[in-house]
Amino acid sequence: MINKFLNNNYEEYKVDITSEHINQINDKIKKTNYKRLLIFSILTTVLEVILIIFNDIPVIFKGNGNVFIGKMYLLFHSLILITSSTVLILLRIYKKKRSSKIYNFIAETTVLLGMTCMAFIGALDQITIGQITSYITILIICGIAILIKPPKNYLVYSVPHLIFLYLTFRFQENQNILLDIVVNSTMYYICVLLISKVIYENQVEHIVKNIVLEATNKKLEYISNYDFLTNLFNRRYFEDVIKTKITEDKNYEKKEIAIGVMDIDHFKSVNDKYGHKAGDIVLQEVAKIITENIGDTDLTARWGGEEFIILFADKSIESCETIANKIREEIERNDVLFDNSSICVTASFGLTKFEGNTEKDFSNGFKKADEALYLAKKNGRNRIECLY
Numbered sequence: 001m002i003n004k005f006l007n008n009n010y011e012e013y014k015v016d017i018t019s020e021h022i023n024q025i026n027d028k029i030k031k032t033n034y035k036r037l038l039i040f041s042i043l044t045t046v047l048e049v050i051l052i053i054f055n056d057i058p059v060i061f062k063g064n065g066n067v068f069i070g071k072m073y074l075l076f077h078s079l080i081l082i083t084s085s086t087v088l089i090l091l092r093i094y095k096k097k098r099s100s101k102i103y104n105f106i107a108e109t110t111v112l113l114g115m116t117c118m119a120f121i122g123a124l125d126q127i128t129i130g131q132i133t134s135y136i137t138i139l140i141i142c143g144i145a146i147l148i149k150p151p152k153n154y155l156v157y158s159v160p161h162l163i164f165l166y167l168t169f170r171f172q173e174n175q176n177i178l179l180d181i182v183v184n185s186t187m188y189y190i191c192v193l194l195i196s197k198v199i200y201e202n203q204v205e206h207i208v209k210n211i212v213l214e215a216t217n218k219k220l221e222y223i224s225n226y227d228f229l230t231n232l233f234n235r236r237y238f239e240d241v242i243k244t245k246i247t248e249d250k251n252y253e254k255k256e257i258a259i260g261v262m263d264i265d266h267f268k269s270v271n272d273k274y275g276h277k278a279g280d281i282v283l284q285e286v287a288k289i290i291t292e293n294i295g296d297t298d299l300t301a302r303w304g305g306e307e308f309i310i311l312f313a314d315k316s317i318e319s320c321e322t323i324a325n326k327i328r329e330e331i332e333r334n335d336v337l338f339d340n341s342s343i344c345v346t347a348s349f350g351l352t353k354f355e356g357n358t359e360k361d362f363s364n365g366f367k368k369a370d371e372a373l374y375l376a377k378k379n380g381r382n383r384i385e386c387l388y
Contacts, residue, residue, distance in 0.1 A: 017208065025207050029147050032203065033107040036145050038091055041084040044114075048081040072124055076117045083113045108156050111142050115160035122185075123167035132181055135164060136188050143192035147203055153196045161189045227302040229280055230287035238301035238309060242362050246354075257354035258320040259362075260310040261369040262290070262327070265346045265381040267306035278338040282345055289330045293323060309366075317353055317386065324349045324384050332382060346382035348373060353388055 056077055059070030087110050094103040115138065122135030139157070148156055165182060172178040225237040233241075246257070264270075264286060271279040283306065290300050290308060297313040312320040328347055336343040350373025354365040368387050376385040 017211075021208075021211050024211060025204055028207050029149075029200075029203065030103065030107075033147055034091060034095070036147075037087060037107060037110060040141075040145065041087045041091070041110075044084040045081060045088065048077050048084065052077050052081065066128075069124055069128060073121070076120045076124075080114060080117045083110065083117070107146050108148055108152055111146050111148065112156045112159060115139065115142060115157065116163060119160040119164035119167065122164050123171060126168065126172055126177075126181065130177070132185060136185065139188060139192050140195075143196040144199060146196075147200050148196060149200055150197045153200070154193060157189065157193055157196070161185070230283055230302050232287050232291070232308070233299070233301040235301060235303055235309075238299065238303070238311070241299060242311075243359060246362065247359050255314045256316055258312040258315060258317050259352055259354050259365050259369045260312065260320060260324050261303070261350045261366070261373045262308045262310065262324070262347050263373055263377070264306040264331075265348055265377070267345070270343060270345065274338055274341060274343060278336075278341075278343060281338055282336050282343060285334065285336050286331055286345070286347065289334065290327055293327050293330070295323075309369075311354075317351065317388070321351055321384060321386060324351055328382065328384060348376040348381045349384040350374070350376055351384060351386045 056074035094100050118135050118138045122132045227234045299311040303309040331347045350369045352368040372385040372387040376383050
């Protein structure tokens, strides 16, 4: 259904085009049309004012030509002026309301009304100058500049062209000129239908490629920064944060920083008794408990295997110990269910202050936290030990 909507097959991009992507595509199309309609409406408004003041009004009031035809020119130029002015107002009103149903039809309605007026002007041009240049020019400009999704573009351009052909047959008495105008204008009309379809689809394809590129970049970023099993940051990202946000940020010298290293007790026995799948679930549950209990400014990562690390930012060592103890208690209290089995695990913590502002200081801090963890395991596990 998605491919039918896009009129293309995007399996080559190795990404699923979802309804959210469709909304993104529509929004980008609207943004493009907004910019183009804005420019087009401003230019049209200025041009129509000039034509009305310096051409249509003199013909009517000074008698410089056929007065009736002059009134018809004035009528349709005025309608185009009203249309372009109204579009400018609507674009202003709905600039930040692209979800509005009215905004969805501004482009199609503008082109339909504008081209209908130009169809009448094209018929008048045949009477006065014997040409249809203005009608063809606007037809081509709209087909190239305004993005209208097929098959809506067929309706938008067909209605004005049918009106144009009717008026041509109605008022053009010279059969040779009639045939020439019908053939030439219809050829341009068909070309515009094809061009507008191709341009729309190319624009959609360009947007889809950008969506695919963005999705790929996010996927690569995730692979680079996250542990796929626990959805926590990985060791590489954690070390990068230490380097960029702590060792290069002088503000951290004034903050109290603590490092907590946590290890799941007897994790190997869980894998041996219940299997690695059960071990994976245990890791995921423990990671969830850690995430739910640390603060927004804290940072945690899976350091490796069953070991986790927490960077407590701007907290006293006493507060960090309280948080670590809450995590420890929740891990002990929350049994993990797997294949009708209840798996009970505990965790040990090593905690220390982070002193200094260099990578070497962090390395020393981590070493001390690791020593505290070793002490916790030595003293019976399922406990917290602090080294200062």
